[in-house]
Amino acid sequence: MKVTELPGDEDSGPTCRTYVFQNESHTLGNALKCIINRYEDVDFCGYTVPHPAENKMHFRIQSKETPALEILKRGFQDLEKVCEHTIDVFEKEVKEFNKM
Amino acid sequence: MPLKDEKPRLFLEEFRVKNAPNDYGMADEKWSFKKFTKKFRIVIVRMDNFEMEFDLIGIQPAFANAFRRLMLSEVPSMAIEKVMIRNNTSIIQDEVLAHRLGLIPLKADPRLFEYRPEDATAGTEFDTLEFTMKVKCTVNKSQPKDSYRAEDLYENHSVYSSQMKWQPMGNQASVHKEADIGPVHPDILVSKMRPGHELDLSLVAVKGIGKDHAKFSPVATASYRLLPEVTLTREVRGSEATLLQSCFAPGVIGIDSEGRAYVRDARYDTCSRNVYRYDEIKDAVVLSRVRDHFIFNVESVGALQPNVIFVEAVKILRDKCKSFLDELNKFN
Numbered sequence: 001m002k003v004t005e006l007p008g009d010e011d012s013g014p015t016c017r018t019y020v021f022q023n024e025s026h027t028l029g030n031a032l033k034c035i036i037n038r039y040e041d042v043d044f045c046g047y048t049v050p051h052p053a054e055n056k057m058h059f060r061i062q063s064k065e066t067p068a069l070e071i072l073k074r075g076f077q078d079l080e081k082v083c084e085h086t087i088d089v090f091e092k093e094v095k096e097f098n099k100m
Numbered sequence: 101m102p103l104k105d106e107k108p109r110l111f112l113e114e115f116r117v118k119n120a121p122n123d124y125g126m127a128d129e130k131w132s133f134k135k136f137t138k139k140f141r142i143v144i145v146r147m148d149n150f151e152m153e154f155d156l157i158g159i160q161p162a163f164a165n166a167f168r169r170l171m172l173s174e175v176p177s178m179a180i181e182k183v184m185i186r187n188n189t190s191i192i193q194d195e196v197l198a199h200r201l202g203l204i205p206l207k208a209d210p211r212l213f214e215y216r217p218e219d220a221t222a223g224t225e226f227d228t229l230e231f232t233m234k235v236k237c238t239v240n241k242s243q244p245k246d247s248y249r250a251e252d253l254y255e256n257h258s259v260y261s262s263q264m265k266w267q268p269m270g271n272q273a274s275v276h277k278e279a280d281i282g283p284v285h286p287d288i289l290v291s292k293m294r295p296g297h298e299l300d301l302s303l304v305a306v307k308g309i310g311k312d313h314a315k316f317s318p319v320a321t322a323s324y325r326l327l328p329e330v331t332l333t334r335e336v337r338g339s340e341a342t343l344l345q346s347c348f349a350p351g352v353i354g355i356d357s358e359g360r361a362y363v364r365d366a367r368y369d370t371c372s373r374n375v376y377r378y379d380e381i382k383d384a385v386v387l388s389r390v391r392d393h394f395i396f397n398v399e400s401v402g403a404l405q406p407n408v409i410f411v412e413a414v415k416i417l418r419d420k421c422k423s424f425l426d427e428l429n430k431f432n
Contacts, residue, residue, distance in 0.1 A: 003427050021424075027169040028420060034162035038131030073428050076421045081133055082163060083418035087411055089142050093154075094407050097144040 006058065017061055017068035024057040025049055032059065035082075036075040041066050110326070112387040114376040123391075139392075144407075152406040155327070156394045164324055164394045170413035171322040173310035176215075177403050178208040178229060180305045180315075187300035190237075192291045197301075200291075201233075202315050204261050205284040205401040206305055210318070211412075212276070213307045225270035229281060229305040233264045237293035257293055262286035264303060284402030318409050320399040327393035330366040331386040337361065344381050347374040367395075 006018035021028065029047035036045040044062040061068040111118045129135075139158030146153045156164055183198040190197075208229055216227040223230070237256045250257050261283040268276075291299065310317030330352060336344050341361035345353040354364035371389065376382045398406040 001427075003424060003431075024420075025169075027166050027174070028417070030162045031166040031417070034160050035131055038129060040130060069428065069431060073425060076425045076428070078131065078133060080418050080421040080425070082136065083414050083421065085133075085137055085140065086142075086163075086167075087414050087418070089140065090154075090407075090411060090414070093142045093144050094147070097147055 014067035014069070015063045015065065017072075019059045019061075019072065021057045021059060023055050025055075026057075029057045029059060032075050032079055035078050036061065036071060039063075039071060039074070042071060045071075107393070108391040109329070109388040110391055112371060112373055112389070114373065114382065145395075147407060149400070149405055150402065151397075151399045153398075154396050154410075156324075156396060158392050159394065160392075161394075164396075166417060167410065167413050168322050168324055168396070170416050171319050171398065171409055172317055174416050175318050175404075175409055175412045176210045176307050176309050177316050177318040177401070178206045178210050178213060178305050178307050179313070180204065180206070180231070180303045181308065182304040182306075184302045184304070185300075186302070187298050190291050190293045190297040190299060197291060197299075201264075201301075201303055202313075204264075204288055204290075205403065206282065207279075207284050207403055208276070208281050208305070210307050210403060215308070216306045223269070223304060223306065225268075225272050227306060228269060229272075230267045230269055231264040231282075231303040231305065232267055233259075233290075233299055233301045233303060235259050235263055235293070236298045237295050239295045254293075254295055259290045259293065259299060260286065261288035261290060263290075267302075318401055318404050318412075319406075320401050322396070322398045322409075324394040324396045326389040326391060327395055328366050328369040328371050329388045329390060330363045330369060331388070332361065332363060332384055333386060334384050335360060336381060336384050340381050340384075343378060344375065344384065347378070347381075348372075 002022050002024075004020045004022075006020055009016050009018065026047075026049065029049070033045055033047050036042055039045075041064050042061065043064055045060065047057055047059045049057050059072070061071050063071055108123045109120045111120065136158075141155075141157040143155040143157065144152070145155065156167075180202045183194075183201055185194050185198070188194055188197060192200075206229070213229075214227045216223055220227075235256050237254055240253055240255050243252050247253070264283065266278055266281050293299075308316035330348065337358070337360045341353075341355050341359055344361050345355060347353075349368055349370045351364060352366055352369045354362050356362060371387065373387065375385050375387070396410075398410060400406045400409060404412070
């Protein structure tokens with residue numbers, strides 16, 4: 001299991017969750033936070049690496065209505081799209097550059 | 101001093117760094133993939149097999165930083181991980197020698213190999229490269245008279261990376277060419293010896309990532325900086341123009357035939373705030389950086405081309421997203 005839920009949000013409905021990612025760090029945390037923070041229905045989104053010697057990252061989402069899990073999934077989908085787009089544009093530019 | 105276009109800027113003033121007054125730090129903008137694709141541009145400035153410079157324009161700092169971090173610590177490469185020492189009578193200690201050998205960059209393409217499983221006791225031809233290094237230092241019998249140079253007195257007194265010999269496992273010899281496997285640089289000094297000293301080693305190289313050990317990092321450096329901009333607000337001429345020119349990196353400020361200073365190319369400015377030391381010209385310039393224009397510099401260690409390293413880094417982030425999505429879809 002690479003993703004788990006942190007206990008403590010059982011009474012607060014599906015809109016608030018903290019997810020724990022094993023073997024992840026600022027690389028994924030900050031990029032994902034940067035997208036999710038910009039969503040319309042998100043109240044709060046943040047991440048932390050609780051201890052530098054432990055290889056994990058906590059990711060917190062609080063929203064108005066949408067379940068936190070939905071938002072997290074959407075975040076991953078958008079980040080994936082950003083990556084795809086970056087690769088496409090970059091490879092096109094490299095091809096152009098090599099033609100010259 | 102507001103500039104006309106819409107670029108978000110950071111102003112480097114004499115005693116502080118200031119955001120543009122209408123700039124709220126790109127943080128309150130709502131996310132839209134369409135908007136991102138519209139703004140996003142890549143420009144390749146310079147590229148060869150070892151080094152490249154390119155611009156990512158219109159991107160969030162979080163993404164730029166993620167790509168940089170991925171290149172440094174998560175793109176795999178091959179490096180010597182284990183050294184079996186059968187004989188080492190040189191003065192360099194076993195563990196120091198093993199460490200030195202580990203840092204030698206290898207040419208092998210990491211994409212053609214797999215990670216060795218954690219519980220594996222022996223390597224296979226798909227995840228391991230084996231080398232041997234057998235060197236013995238002797239007295240040079242045919243030494244010229246009157247020479248006291250070590251090269252003349254002894255044979256094999258310097259051990260170089262080119263002296264490691266690849267030992268193909270299984271089918272490897274038909275899959276890989278010998279020229280694509282060994283060390284990137286043949287002239288890395290491993291050890292110095294004297295007659296009677298001997299090395300008999302077998303080296304095992306595996307695939308790994310920079311997070312585990314820096315020797316697995318495929319880049320020597322991967323860094324970014326923001327595009328600098330220098331704007332002149334009034335005419336500067338004569339001796340003031342020469343003074344202004346000397347405040348910046350060479351090539352940033354030019355002086356035309358009438359002795360007037362103009363901004364030639366601010367891209368390679370060091371962004372030092374030296375101008376502010378001179379009262380007579382400090383009111384003539386505005387120094388700024390464009391906050392969504394990242395100049396990347398990627399220097400490869402030699403196994404992969406820098407453009408391939410960048411694409412690999414972005415692919416790793418994409419695959420991470422994919423695998424997390426799969427896992428989250430199974431949630432609850």
